[in-house]
Amino acid sequence: xxxxxxxxxxxxxxxxxxxxxxxxxxxxxxxxxxxxxxxxxxxxxxxxxxxxxxxxxxxxxxxxxxxxxxxxxxxxxxxxxxxxxxxxxxxxxxxxxxxxxxxxxxxxxxxxxxxxxxxxxxxxxxxxxxxxxxxxxxxxxxxxxxxxxxxxxxxxxxxxxxxxxxxxxxxxxxxxxxxxxxxxxxxxxxxxxxxxxxxxxxxxxxxxxxxxxxxxxxxxxxxxxxxxxxxxxxxxxxxxxxxxxxxxxxxxxxxxxxxxxxxxxxxxxxxxxxxxxxxxxxxxxxxxxxxxxxxxxxxxxxxxxxxxxxxxxxxxxxxxxxxxxxxxxxxxxxxxxxxxxxxxxxxxxxxxxxxxxxxxxxxxxxxxxxxxxxxxxxxxxxxxxxxxxxxxxxxxxxxxxxxxxxxxxxxxxxxxxxxxxxxxxxxxxxxxxxxxxxxxxxxxxxxxxxxxxxxxxxxxxxxxxxxxxx
Amino acid sequence: xxxxxxxxxxxxxxxxxxxxxxxxxxxxxxxxxxxxxxxxxxxxxxxxxxxxxxxxxxxxxxxxxxxxxxxxxxxxxxxxxxxxxxxxxxxxxxxxxxxxxxxxxxxxxxxxxxxxxxxxxxxxxxxxxxxxxxxxxxxxxxxxxxxxxxxxxxxxxxxxxxxxxxxxxxxxxxxxxxxxxxxxxxxxxxxxxxxxxxxxxxxxxxxxxxxxxxxxxxxxxxxxxxxxxxxxxxxxxxxxxxxxxxxxxxxxxxxxxxxxxxxxxxxxxxxxxxxxxxxxxxxxxxxxxxxxxxxxxxxxxxxxxxxxxxxxxxxxxxxxxxxxxxxxxxxxxxxxxxxxxxxxxxxxxxxxxxxxxxxxxxxxxxxxxxxxxxxxxxxxxxxxxxxxxxxxxxxxxxxxxxxxxxxxxxxxxxxxxxxxxxxxxxxxxxxxxxxxxxxxxxxxxxxxxxxxxxxxxxxxxxxxxxxxxx
Numbered sequence: 001x002x003x004x005x006x007x008x009x010x011x012x013x014x015x016x017x018x019x020x021x022x023x024x025x026x027x028x029x030x031x032x033x034x035x036x037x038x039x040x041x042x043x044x045x046x047x048x049x050x051x052x053x054x055x056x057x058x059x060x061x062x063x064x065x066x067x068x069x070x071x072x073x074x075x076x077x078x079x080x081x082x083x084x085x086x087x088x089x090x091x092x093x094x095x096x097x098x099x100x101x102x103x104x105x106x107x108x109x110x111x112x113x114x115x116x117x118x119x120x121x122x123x124x125x126x127x128x129x130x131x132x133x134x135x136x137x138x139x140x141x142x143x144x145x146x147x148x149x150x151x152x153x154x155x156x157x158x159x160x161x162x163x164x165x166x167x168x169x170x171x172x173x174x175x176x177x178x179x180x181x182x183x184x185x186x187x188x189x190x191x192x193x194x195x196x197x198x199x200x201x202x203x204x205x206x207x208x209x210x211x212x213x214x215x216x217x218x219x220x221x222x223x224x225x226x227x228x229x230x231x232x233x234x235x236x237x238x239x240x241x242x243x244x245x246x247x248x249x250x251x252x253x254x255x256x257x258x259x260x261x262x263x264x265x266x267x268x269x270x271x272x273x274x275x276x277x278x279x280x281x282x283x284x285x286x287x288x289x290x291x292x293x294x295x296x297x298x299x300x301x302x303x304x305x306x307x308x309x310x311x312x313x314x315x316x317x318x319x320x321x322x323x324x325x326x327x328x329x330x331x332x333x334x335x336x337x338x339x340x341x342x343x344x345x346x347x348x349x350x351x352x353x354x355x356x357x358x359x360x361x362x363x364x365x366x367x368x369x370x371x372x373x374x375x376x377x378x379x380x381x382x383x384x385x386x387x388x389x390x391x392x393x394x395x396x397x398x399x400x401x402x403x404x405x406x407x408x409x410x411x412x413x414x415x416x417x418x419x420x421x422x423x424x425x426x427x428x429x430x431x432x433x434x435x436x437x438x439x440x441x442x443x444x445x446x447x448x449x450x451x452x453x454x455x456x457x458x459x460x461x462x463x464x465x466x467x468x469x470x
Numbered sequence: 471x472x473x474x475x476x477x478x479x480x481x482x483x484x485x486x487x488x489x490x491x492x493x494x495x496x497x498x499x500x501x502x503x504x505x506x507x508x509x510x511x512x513x514x515x516x517x518x519x520x521x522x523x524x525x526x527x528x529x530x531x532x533x534x535x536x537x538x539x540x541x542x543x544x545x546x547x548x549x550x551x552x553x554x555x556x557x558x559x560x561x562x563x564x565x566x567x568x569x570x571x572x573x574x575x576x577x578x579x580x581x582x583x584x585x586x587x588x589x590x591x592x593x594x595x596x597x598x599x600x601x602x603x604x605x606x607x608x609x610x611x612x613x614x615x616x617x618x619x620x621x622x623x624x625x626x627x628x629x630x631x632x633x634x635x636x637x638x639x640x641x642x643x644x645x646x647x648x649x650x651x652x653x654x655x656x657x658x659x660x661x662x663x664x665x666x667x668x669x670x671x672x673x674x675x676x677x678x679x680x681x682x683x684x685x686x687x688x689x690x691x692x693x694x695x696x697x698x699x700x701x702x703x704x705x706x707x708x709x710x711x712x713x714x715x716x717x718x719x720x721x722x723x724x725x726x727x728x729x730x731x732x733x734x735x736x737x738x739x740x741x742x743x744x745x746x747x748x749x750x751x752x753x754x755x756x757x758x759x760x761x762x763x764x765x766x767x768x769x770x771x772x773x774x775x776x777x778x779x780x781x782x783x784x785x786x787x788x789x790x791x792x793x794x795x796x797x798x799x800x801x802x803x804x805x806x807x808x809x810x811x812x813x814x815x816x817x818x819x820x821x822x823x824x825x826x827x828x829x830x831x832x833x834x835x836x837x838x839x840x841x842x843x844x845x846x847x848x849x850x851x852x853x854x855x856x857x858x859x860x861x862x863x864x865x866x867x868x869x870x871x872x873x874x875x876x877x878x879x880x881x882x883x884x885x886x887x888x889x890x891x892x893x894x895x896x897x898x899x900x901x902x903x904x905x906x907x908x909x910x911x912x913x914x915x916x917x918x919x920x921x922x923x924x925x926x927x928x929x930x931x932x933x934x935x936x937x938x939x940x
Contacts, residue, residue: 009913014915014916015915015916016913016915063862064862064864065864066862066864066868066869066872066873067818067860067864067865067866067868067869067870067872067873068864068865068868070817071803071806071812071815071816071817072812072815073810073812076812098858098861101858102858102859231810287803289807290800290803290804290806290807291803291806291872292806293806293807293809293810293812293815294807295807296807316873319872319873320868320869320872320873321859321872321873321874323874323876326796326874330760330800333541333757333760333761334760336541336760336761336762336763337759337760337763337764337765337766339763340543340701340763340933340934340935341935341936342541342542342543342546342763343938343939345541345542345763346541347540347541348537386904386908387904388568388571388572388900388903388904388907389572389791390537391568391904391907391908391911392533392534392536392907392908392910392911393907393908393911393912393913393914394534394535394536394537394538394911394913394914394915395537395538395913395914395915395917396537396913396915397915398536398537398538398790398915399536399537399790400537402536402537402761402789402790402791403536403537403786403789403790403791404791404793404796406793406876406877407876407877430858433858434856434857434858434861437858437861437862437863438856438861438862438863440862441861441862441863441864442863443479443486443863443864443865443866444863444864444865445484445485445486445864445865445866445867445868446484446485447865463810464810465810465811466811468813469813
C-alpha cells in the first residue's frame with residue numbers, strides 16, 4: 001500500500017515549506033517538493049503535516065468515571081476511583097476504544113495505557129485493551145498496572161503503626177502475569193507492545209521492581225511507573241527508604257533510557273540530575289497534576305538539565321479528557337509562571353517536539369517514529385488549517401499549541417494505515433461507541449461512598465491539615 | 471415570541487431535576503415539571519440547561535494575532551501586539567464576530583470587550599464591534615480601551631529618567647470619545663452597553679480615572695480596568711503612587727460594586743480586603759496569566775475573603791482562543807496547587823456559578839441574568855449530553871467543567887432570541903466568517919519586528935534578569 005500527500009505544509013527550521021510526502025507500506029519513502037504521486041493521492045493544501053504525538057501516560061478504564069470524582073488530592077481520589085472501578089472486560093474494551101479515539105482526534109498516534117487490571121480477570125483486561133487498540137489502529141504500549149501492596153500503604157504512616165489489607169497478590173503471581181501478557185500480546189512489529197509497569201514506589205516492593213527489571217532485560221520491554229506525583233509520596237519514600245525515591249530507584253537499577261516516569265512533581269535538583277544521568281524520561285501530565293492539586297512539575301528545570309520530557313493526559317478520572325492538544329498547551333504555558341526568565345519558556349515548536357520525538361524517545365523508539373524523516377514509520381497527522389479555531393492565518397504551530405483547536409485533525413495514519421479520514425475515525429463506529437457508553441452508564445451526581453472519609457482523617461493528619469470545616 | 475424547553479435537566483441543589491421551562495419574550499416565565507408547552511417546543515431530553523456564562527474580559531481584535539506572538543511577558547508581548555494591531559474597522563468587525571461565535575459555542579451568552587481602538591477611527595471601531603455583536607445576537611458590554619500615557623510608561627523606570635512618546639491624546643479628548651460612544655451605542659434594553667474602561671494604572675492619569683468615574687455616575691455605566699496583572703505593574707504602582715495600586719484606586723473612588731478588574735494577580739492580603747470592602751469583582755483570566763507568565767492569581771483567597779470572581783478568556787493573542795469552557799476549567803483546577811487544603815478547592819458547580827452569576831454580578835446585573843430563575847432574562851444554553859466528550863454518563867456539570875467538551879452547545883438564546891440551533895450559529899454564516907478570516911490573513915511564522923528588542927534591555931534590567939543567552 002502506498003500513498004502520497006501532496007502540497008502539504010511541514011515545519012522547516014523556524015518556518016514552513018510545502019512538499020509532497022510519499023509513503024510506502026509502513027514507512028516514509030520521500031519528502032520533497034513536487035514529488036510524483038505514488039499510490040493514492042491525498043490533497044494536503046491548507047493542511048499541516050506533523051509526526052503523530054504520543055499520549056505517554058493514561059489509564060483507559062478511568063474514562064468510566066470521568067467528571068464525577070470530587071476535587072480531592074490523589075490519596076483520597078484514588079480510594080474513590082478504586083471503589084467504583086469497572087469490573088467487566090467489555091467495559092475495559094469500550095474505554096480503551098474511547099481513549100484511542102480521543103487521542104487520535106487530538107493528534108496522538110500512540111498511547112501508553114497504564115492499564116488498571118480487573119481483579120481475577122487480569123489477562124482478560126489486557127486482551128480487551130489490546131483488541132480495542134488493534135480495532136482503532138492506534139500504536140499502543142500496554143503497561144499492566146501492577147503492585148504487591150494494599151492501596152492504603154500509599155499514604156505515609158506519620159510514624160503510626162498502620163495495618164493494611166493482606167488481600168493482595170504475591171509478587172511472583174504478579175510477575176508471572178506480566179510474563180504471560182508478554183508472551184500473548186507483545187508484538188512490536190504490529191504496533192502493540194507490553195511494558196513492565198509497577199505502580200510506583202508507594203505500592204511496590206523492591207522484589208517486584210527487581211522482577212520487572214529482569215523481564216524488561218529478558219524481553220526488551222520498556223519500563224514505566226509513577227514517580228513522586230504528590231508530596232505525600234515524597235514523605236512516604238523517606239519513611240520507606242530513608243532516602244529519596246529517585247535515589248532508591250537508581251540503586252535498584254530501574255532507571256534507564258527505556259524508563260518513562262509519570263508525573264515527577266516532587267523532585268529536587270539532585271534527583272533531577274539522576275534522571276539526566278540515567279537518561280530516564282519524565283511524562284508530564286499537567287491537567288491531572290492541577291486537578292488533583294499534586295503541584296507543578298519542574299519541567300523547565302528538567303529541560304535545562306537535559307532530561308527528556310513528553311506529555312500525557314493521565315486517566316480520564318483525573319483530567320477529565322483524553323485531549324492531547326490540551327495537555328500540550330497547558331503543559332507548555334503552565335511553566336511560564338515558574339520562571340520570570342522567558343528565554344527558558346517552552347515555545348510551541350518545542351512543545352510539538354516534546355509531544356512527538358520526546359514521546360518516541362521515552363519509549364526508546366526515537367529511531368522508529370516521532371519525526372518527519374525518510375525511513376521513519378508513517379505515524380502521521382494532518383491538521384486542517386481552514387478550521388475556525390486555526391484562523392486567521394498566523395503561525396500554524398502557534399495556533400495548534402496555544403489555541404484551542406476543535407476537530408482539526410483531518411487525516412491520520414499509523415504504521416502507514418489510515419485511521420482518520422476527512423475528520424472521521426475510520427476503523428470503528430464512533431456513533432456505536434457513544435451509544436454504548438450512554439447505555440452502559442447512568443447519571444449519578446449524588447454517588448456517595450465511604451471511600452474518601454475512611455482515609456481522610458489519617459491523610460489530613462499526616463499532611464498537617466487542620467480539621468475539616470463542617 | 472414564546473417557547474418551551476421540554477424534559478430538560480437543570481441543577482437542583484447538589485443533584486439535578488427534569489423540568490419544562492417556559493420563555494415568554496425575553497424572560498423566563500416558569501420552570502417546573504410537566505408545564506404545558508407555550509409557543510415553539512424545544513426537545514430538551516438528554517440535555518443540560520444552564521444560564522449563559524459571561525466572557526468577562528477580552529479584547530476582540532487580538533484574534534488577528536492569535537498563535538503568533540512568541541512566549542514573552544506582558545510588557546514585551548504588548549509592544550509586539552501594538553506593532554501589528556489591525557487598522558481597519560472592517561477587521562474589527564470580523565474579529566468581534568469571531569469572538570462572539572467562539573464565546574457562544576462554549577457556553578457564553580455575554581461578552582465584555584475591552585476594545586482596542588484604531589487610532590483616528592475610534593468611533594468607527596466601536597461601531598464595528600457593536601454591529602458585530604448585534605449581528606450575532608450576543609449580549610455585549612463594549613469597554614473602549616482608553617489611556618492617556620504612552621505604552622512605554624507601563625514599565626517601571628527603576629529610578630532612571632525615561633522619555634516617553636508625546637503622541638498620545640489628551641485626557642479630555644479621551645473622555646469626550648467615551649461620552650460620544652455612550653450617546654451613540656449605550657442601549658441596555660437592547661443588550662448593548664458601553665463601559666468606562668481605562669487600561670489600568672500603568673497607562674492612565676488620575677484625571678482620566680476621575681473623568682471615567684464621573685461618566686459612570688452620570689450614565690449609570692459599569693467600570694472596567696486591568697489591575698496588577700504583572701509584577702512589573704506592582705513595582706510601577708509603588709514608583710507612581712508610593713502605595714499599592716489598589717489603595718490608590720480606592721482613594722480616587724474607582725472601586726465599587728459595578729467595577730470589574732481583570733487579572734488581579736499581584737495583590738496582597740490587605741489589597742484583597744479592599745476589593746471585598748468595595749464589593750469590586752475580580753475577572754480571572756487563567757490562560758492569559760499562564761501564557762504571559764504573569765503568575766497565578768490568588769483566587770482561593772479572593773473567594774475566602776468574599777470577593778466576587780468571574781472568568782474571562784482575555785484577548786486571543788494571549789490565550790489564544792475564546793473558549794470559555796477552557797477558561798472555566800483551568801481557572802478552577804489551577805488553584806488546587808496553591809492550597810493543600812482541598813476543602814477550599816473550587817468545585818465544578820461553584821465554577822459554573824462563578825461563570826454565570828459571578829459574571830452577572832461583576833456587571834451589576836445579577837438581578838437581570840446569571841441564574842435560572844423565573845423573571846430573569848432568557849440568556850440560556852443547552853448542552854448535548856450525548857456528545858462523546860460528555861460521555862459516559864456520570865455528573866453532567868463535572869463532565870462539562872473538568873472535561874474538554876467539543877462542540878457540545880446545541881441551543882442557546884440571548885434575551886429570549888435564538889442564537890444557536892442544533893449546534894450551529896443562527897444569525898451569521900460561520901463559513902463566511904472563516905473564508906474572510908482566511909482571505910484577509912497570510913501565514914507569517916517568521917514575522918519579525920524590533921518591538922520586543924527595543925524594550926527588552928530595560929525590562930530585563932528592571933526585573934532583575936541576567937543578560938540574555940546567545
